[in-house]
Amino acid sequence: MVQKSPHPSKRRLKYKGQGEDETPLPESRQASEGYCYFQMEVQVKDITPQSEAEVTRRISPQVKIVKATLEDCERLVYLHNRAFLAATDPYSPISSKDMMRVLNFRDNILLIATIWGEDAGFLILGFDYYPRLDPTWKEAQVPEGAYPPPRRENKRFYNVGYISGLGVDPRWHGRGVGTTLGATSWKCFKVQNLVKLKCEVYEKNHGSYNLISSLGFKKVGTKTYSLEQSRAEQLQRL
Secondary structure (H helix, E strand, C coil): CCCCCEEECCCCECCCCCCCCCCCHHHHCCCCCCHHEEEEEEEEHHHHHHHHHHHHHCCCEEEEEEEEHHHHHHHHHHHHHHCCCCCCCCCCCHHHHHHHHHHHHCCCEEEEECCCCCCEEEEEEEEEECCCCCCCCCCCCCCCCEHHHHHHHEECCCEEEEEEEEEECCHHHCCHHHHHHHHHHHHHHHCCCCCEEEEEECCCHHHHHHHHHHHHCCCEEEECHHHHHHHHCCCCCC
């Protein structure tokens, strides 16, 4: 993890899960033990036409997806804070200032899902460049981790995509909003010629885990954050 930036790369999929049947630990105990997140990945080469067709089949025709602009900042803040107010993830409200920084960072893609004209959910996608995944890297020593993306054909070149945030307004649970947003992320990533997709899922958020697993992601590790780390600038880091 390097210096903080407005990149929503905490990589934690924040999706209001269903079917929670565990009693959460007291916050004081959670704070001392830390919060564990599953690191999830899928290789783009492993996404077959059959699996893509299966995911596309689950898109709800009632859910309409629009790309957010800077003018949608307050809509996104409202959706984010409603979606995660009662979620199992460690939570603190996001401010308009922080959401605006996410909207302005690099080539982030933010989407809003609507049902019958009402905002129902949102999706935040981010991108990074990892030299070790780029066979055209020319230097003798290849840097570890993310690196500033090079420019190719007059645009930034990325090889890793992230689902950085996904939330559904509790009023619209069970309407296929989360699944439709997740399936839409595939379409956005597909045009980027990426090598790998990533996200992080809070271990107690079973709804998030089930959703992201249905998109082909596999658990590849875990990472524990302190209470302060989990709350601080939740959509801003590299």
